[in-house]
Amino acid sequence: MGACQSACGPLCQQRFPHVPPETVPELDLVALLDHYQLGDILGEGAFGVVSACRNIRTGNEFAVKMVDKVETPLKEIKDEAELLQRLNHANIVKCFGVFYDKCFVCIVMSKFDGGDVVGALEERSKLRTCFADYDLVHVKRQMVLALEYLHGQDVVHRDIKGDNFLMDRPALTDPQCHIALADFGSARMLHSGDRLTEPSGTRSFWSPEIHNRSYSNKVDIWALGVLCFGLLTGKFPFKGEADVRVKEVALPYYVNAECENFVQSMLQRDEAVRFSAAQLLCHPWLDGTTKRSTTMVGLNTSEGEALESDAFTERVDHGIKRRRLSLLARMEEEHVQKSLSREQGQWQRFQDSKEKSQILRNHYNHEFAVKDRRGVRRFYKWLPRSEMRKHQSFHRLQGGTSSEKEAFQLPDLDLPLLAKFLEEHNVKTACFGVGGAKSLEALAQEVQSDSSRLMLDAADYKKIVRVVDVVLLKLFDDHERLLIDAEELYADGRRRSTWRLPGSKKETYENVTQTARRILEETLNLDPSIVVLDDDVVLEEEEQNSPSYPGLYTVYRKEVIHGHVFSQDAELRNRFGLDSRGWSAKERNCTRTLRWITEEEAEASHMKLEVGSSSKVSSLVLAPIGLKEDELKHYLIDLKIDVSQYGQNGAKTLKEFSEELIKGDVRIVKDKNGAGYVVSEVVNLCMQKSDGEILFQVKQEGPGKYINDKVLVPCAKLRPDENTFLVAKRIIRKQFLIDPNQVYLDTDVTLSQEERSTTAYPGLRFVEREHVITANADESGQFRERQGRD
Known part of the structure; x- marks a missing residue:
């Protein structure tokens, strides 16, 4: 799973000396969870998630930053980890270990229980107060000490902001509060006299020379000046590049003149005049000899003062959050399964199967609750189907009104948007349709018809793959011979040698059975x-380069089922070659030659018989969707829509609209006439028992004492890149914690829709669609028929 480059314990030191990650043998990887147990999530940023963790051997508490390989190239993550390991200063987070996991690079660091500086600023903003200047002398001195050390090591951080200064206690004004600088994902080595050109960091903290694309380590000093201004006022000093270049900075009346001079010395536009970190340490304000009695400065809102602490907080895309949580859950589940299999082998797999069946039986016989990693707890109960009419707006689904009017036909995938999406993930669509390659239109039709899916491979940087789900049968006869599909003969005379396990593509509505x-x-x-x-x-999961779509790899997700073929009936034994070599089978225009072969014959033909462990973690996740705010603006302009109406008179802002699209809550489409529509689709899952009762969610509890007592049928939003049956399986897996292979989905899906105008999306029509899928399961918990058994 992951290679450890650290001093995290004798076991790791014995297995891995301190060598660069590139030299670690692939077969000798060590998982983070072999040494640390994950705790609560402490925070999230653009590049990863930070979680509490505990060393299993010593019990010591740490934090681990899990950097997302999707958002950052692996080389940059390795550079950050190696840099952090070389740094050693009281005001720089200390690195205790680096693990190269399948989907994350995990950097084990000191744990700071007080959160970050922005969190402290937010607490003050709730009280409508700001920090008094001399209450922060000890904090700002530590910030400057961190920069002095970094710059002395020829390192420029490039992302100085409140999120990246961690505190050992929540009280920032406590004179004993210790802070440390974290997040070195943007840091670079920069020797004296050298200049950098590429923009980096958070735009609100950019100095004039970053805008000029030529800068040195003094960009960190400017960013610290912006942060200090924010701590004293709750506001940013500059609103954009124009302000950065010309606006004169003035602090409020309540800020001491000495402190104001300290801040202004960092916000000098001329690099030569701007103080260095060493000069700042000598500034008289940092000696802290003068101190006022007050520790809080109230703001008079009538004077137009407004706190903007929320603007200092980095917002993380909803889809990225969901993806990371899913991958973390897989990491933990894989570790548990691997440990159990290592300890108990085949017996544990038998026990796991029994446990799955027991979970399903318990779900059918009792009320139950499920809690997810975000802390959301859902309570479920079996109720008569009639409850749907009492508690939900299902009149459209019950009365058959949708069948009396023509349903809104969703247009085909927008080819320019699909091409843009693929190009952003390093797939060159110009190669499609050339020579023997299929066209972009063919790929769009595949995705639209659910023949394949586009998913993100989270084990690599911005890698999109084409995914096909298949089921393979590994069948043995009573002589322990293996059944293979040896040859295919088509009606036109073409003959093809296959020599593979029998299998078929798995339809989205099917379970493995x-x-x-x-x-x-x-x-x-x-x-x-x-x-x-x-x-x-x-x-x-097997990845292959696809000649049909150059540059777009195909991943075959294979579910392999073992089984035995046995009969004492002479006719059946003869028909299926149980005492000979095999038989022939016809399927439409193809005749297959099926053969029973021995293990020796399989090895001689180089057949791959052993497949990956059932506990192997998958790195495939839902692909990013939606339009960012600027992209949405241009899309609407192309539809000839007045974007100035957004954010006015009850309409959503472009930012809110963009967030909905990225979450997958809605999609924006245009019909063949060029008219724009906003479409919202929901899949409702009616999990049904044999007595007709339906499973309802009766309560939901969340963080912050959130409670929702509404009784409803479990449901989920249908993303633009999902099939209704895949959403139903997602509900079964995520909300009920049941293996979808234990459930049978009814292929008769009810669709109801309503089209109307709305003020929320000016210039666009709104279409609301609801799908209802019925699911059935064997209440005994036996999800596969045991045919042929006494």
Whole structure:
């Protein structure tokens, strides 16, 4: 899983001397969770998530920054980790270990229990007060000490802001409060006289020379000046590049003149005049000899003072948050499964299967609650179907009104947007449709028809893959011979050698049992009554370069089921070659030659028989969707919509609209006539028992004492890149914690829709669509039929 480059314990030191990550053998990887147990999430940023962690061997508490490989190239993450390991200063976070995991680079650091400086500023803003200047002398001195040390090591941080200064206690004004600088993702080595050109960091903290694309380490001094101004006023000194270049900085009346001079010495536009960190340490204000009695400065809102502390907080995209939480959950689940399998082997897999069945039985026989990693707790209860009419607006779904009017037809995928999306993820669409390659239109049709999906591979930087779900059968006869699909003969005379396990693409509405049965009956013409399938399903992901779409890799997500074919009936044994070599099976215009082969024959033909462990973590996640604010603005302008109406008279702002699109709550489309629509789609899942009762969510509790007592059918938003059945499976897996393979989905999906005008999206029509899918499961917990057993 992950390579450790650290001093995190004797075990790691024995296995891995301190060597660069590139030299760590792939087979000798060590997982973070082999040494640390994850705790609560402490914060999130543009590049990763920070979580509390505890050393399993010593019990010591740390923090771990898990840097997302999707957002940052691996080389840059390695550079950050190696740099942090070389730094050693009281006001710089200390690194205790670096792990290279499948989807994250995990940097174990000192844990600071007081949060960050922006959090302290937010607390003050709630009281409508700002910090008194001399109450922060000890804090700002430590900030300057951190920069003096960094610049003395020829390092420029490039992202100095309140989020990146951590506190050991919540009280920033406590004279004993210790702070340390963190997040070195933007840091670079910069020797005396050298200049950098690429813009980096948070725009609100940029100095004039960053805008000029030529700067030195004094950009850190300017950014510290911006932060100090914010701590004293709750506001940014500059609103944009024009302000940065010409606006004169003046602090409020309540700020001491000596402190004002200190701040202005950092906000000098001329680098030669701007103080260095060493000069700042000599500034008389930092000696703290003069101190006022007050520790809080009240703001008079009638004078137009307004706190902007929320503007100092870095906002993280909702989709990125969800992706990281999903990957963290997989990491922990994989670690647990790996540990159990290592300790108990095959017996544990049997126990896991029994446990899955027991969970399903418990869900069917009792009220139950499920808590997710975000702290949201949902309570479920079985109620009569009639409750739907009492508690939800399902009249459109019950009365059949939708069948009496033509449904709104969603247009095909927007090809320019699809091309832009692929290009942003390093897929050159200009190669599509050239030579033997398929066109962009063909890929769009695949995605639209659910023949394949576009997903993000979180193990690499901005990597999009084409995903195809398949089910493979690994069947043995009573001689322990393996069944293979050896050859295909088509009606036009073409013959193709295959020599592979029998299998088929898994349809989105199917569970693994349904696909397996279809393979047995349609592909193999094999009587299911003589087949016994195991409960354990092994998942393997195999990546291949696709000649159909150059540069776009295809990942086959293979669910492999083991089973045995056995019969004492002479006719059946003869028909299916149980005492000979095999048989032939016909499927539409293809005749298959099926063969029973021995293990020796399989090895001689170089067949890959062993598949990955069922506990292997997948790095495939939902792809990013939606339009950023600027992209949305231009999209609306192309639709000839007056964007100035947004944010006026009850309309959503462009930022709010963009956030909805990125979350997948709505999508924006245009029909064949060029008219623009906003579409909201919801999938409602009616989980049904044999007695007709439906599973309802009866309460939801969340962080901050949030409670929602509304009784409703479990539901989820349908993203533009999802199929309704995939959403239903997501509800089953995420909300109920049930394996979707234990549930059968009804293919008869009810659709209801309403089209109306709305003031929320000026210039656009609004279409609301609701899908209802019924799900059934065997209440005994046995999700696969045990055919052929006594």
